[in-house]
Amino acid sequence: MxxxxxxxxxxxxxxxxxxxxxxxxxxxxxxxxxxxxxxxxxxxxxxxxxxxxxxxxxxxxxxxxxxxxxxxxxxxxxxxxxxxxxxxxxxxxxxxxxxxxxxxxxxxxxxxxxxxxxxxxxxxxxxxxxxxxxxxxxxxxxxxxxxxxxxxxxxxxxxxxxxxxxxxKVKPRLPMEAIYCREQYDSGPFAQAIADYDKIIDRLGHLKGREVNAGSYPDFAGDYSWSEHSARRMADLSPTALRPHMKSFLEKQKLKLK
Ligand SMILES: Cc1cc2nc3c(=O)[nH]c(=O)nc-3n(C[C@H](O)[C@H](O)[C@H](O)COP(=O)(O)O)c2cc1C
Incomplete structure (x- = not known):
């Protein structure tokens, strides 16, 4: 390189x-x-x-x-x-x-x-x-x-x-197969690539102590890795995650997204 x-x-x-x-x-x-x-x-x-x-x-x-x-x-x-x-x-x-x-x-x-x-x-x-x-x-x-x-x-x-x-330390990214398709969109390889990535992130302990909304998932028993973290992140309705004020802020700034 x-x-x-x-x-x-x-x-x-x-x-x-x-x-x-x-x-x-x-x-x-x-x-x-x-x-x-x-x-x-x-x-x-x-x-x-x-x-x-x-x-x-x-x-x-x-x-x-x-x-x-x-x-x-x-x-x-x-x-x-x-x-x-x-x-x-x-x-x-x-x-x-x-x-x-x-x-x-x-x-x-x-x-x-x-x-x-x-x-x-x-x-x-x-x-x-x-x-x-x-x-x-x-x-x-x-x-x-x-x-x-x-x-x-x-x-x-x-x-x-x-x-x-x-x-x-450098934080590993998803395997390339999870984010790169050739010629056409193809989600086929995503699941395996994510499963592989979960194992890597788990082993490195990057998400230790960083559980999103732990109290909302009392029944969760699996490994808390990238997929669990990301899914919780995308389910999070809290104002700091979702920033629901952005729409009205943009409008106030005359950025009306017409
Ligand atoms: C648009 C953007 C916003 C971010 N905001 C924050 C932030 O508010 N606080 C923070 O600690 N890291 C923030 N980050 C850093 C990411 O958490 C970080 O890039 C990601 O976890 C990957 O880690 P790495 O950059 O060390 O590879 C942000 C990154 C991007 C691209």
Whole structure:
């Protein structure tokens, strides 16, 4: 495997950081590398907000379910899907604006995620570690108010970055047969691949002590592995899992998904 491929295949999320600061050159290079991501029609429909202020990071950590790595990060990045910049262009030109439709929101969300993925890789390439933070959508109204987000924007994910204090082991993924089909969709191999994966995750103990809603499954007697964890995750109606506020938040942001 060449150097870049082995780098890409060594990804782990890091949640514990030393106090070593991230300098502004690093910050710029992370952001400009993220910008190099492909982007739909070159619209670049995202905005990244870099946060170093301790009070702001502390508040965001609280809003994200007390995730300590946010407060301890050297730099916290917020990735927002952003059609606001484009809405202003259209307003200036007196053109109609389609930002209320579903497809532009998908475009912006995909652009945002692609940029975030590359930002993380850029950080990792300079010896930093980090973790994406979907919990930024736990309280999007508060995040929007705290960070002054305009209409047509939506926080998609955050990212805690810093020098790793501890680096966890690489987490195995599903066998390729569970997520890759040739020529046509074929779910035939999925069950076996998932069963194989369950055994791997079980053996490594990745989900020990992380049972979803243990109290709701008193009769469960099997091995608590990836399939049980994921099924419970997808059955979970709790606000932090389902984030039922997202629909009204998007509407408030004028992202009406028409
Ligand atoms: C969009 C997104 C949101 C995530 N949100 C969180 C989060 O809020 N908190 C957290 O600790 N990890 C979060 N993660 C990290 C995942 O839990 C992690 O990527 C996954 O368990 C696989 O582990 P690995 O990245 O170490 O391979 C998120 C990952 C993604 C892609």
């Amino acid at each position: 060449n150097e870049l491929l082995s780098f890409l295949n060594s990804h782990v999320s890091v949640r514990q950081f030393t106090d070593q600061p991230i300098d502004e050159d690093q910050e710029r290079l992370i952001v400009t590398t993220a910008q190099r991501s492909p982007t739909s029609s070159n619209l670049q429909a995202y905005t990244i907000i870099g946060i170093r202020n301790q009070e702001t990071k502390d508040r965001l950590a609280e809003l994200c379910g007390r995730q300590g790595h946010i407060a301890h990060s050297g730099l916290f990045l917020l990735f927002c899907a952003d059609l606001y910049r484009l809405s202003r262009l259209n307003a200036e030109k007196g053109y109609p604006f389609t930002g209320e439709y579903t497809e532009p929101f998908i475009v912006a969300t995909v652009d945002t995620a692609l940029a975030a993925g590359r930002a993380l890789m850029a950080a990792q390439a300079m010896g930093l570690g980090g973790v994406m933070v979907g919990a930024i959508r736990n309280h999007p109204d508060d995040v929007a108010e705290l960070l002054n987000l305009p209409p047509y924007t939506c926080p998609i994910m955050g990212m805690s970055l810093g020098y790793p204090a501890t680096v966890p």
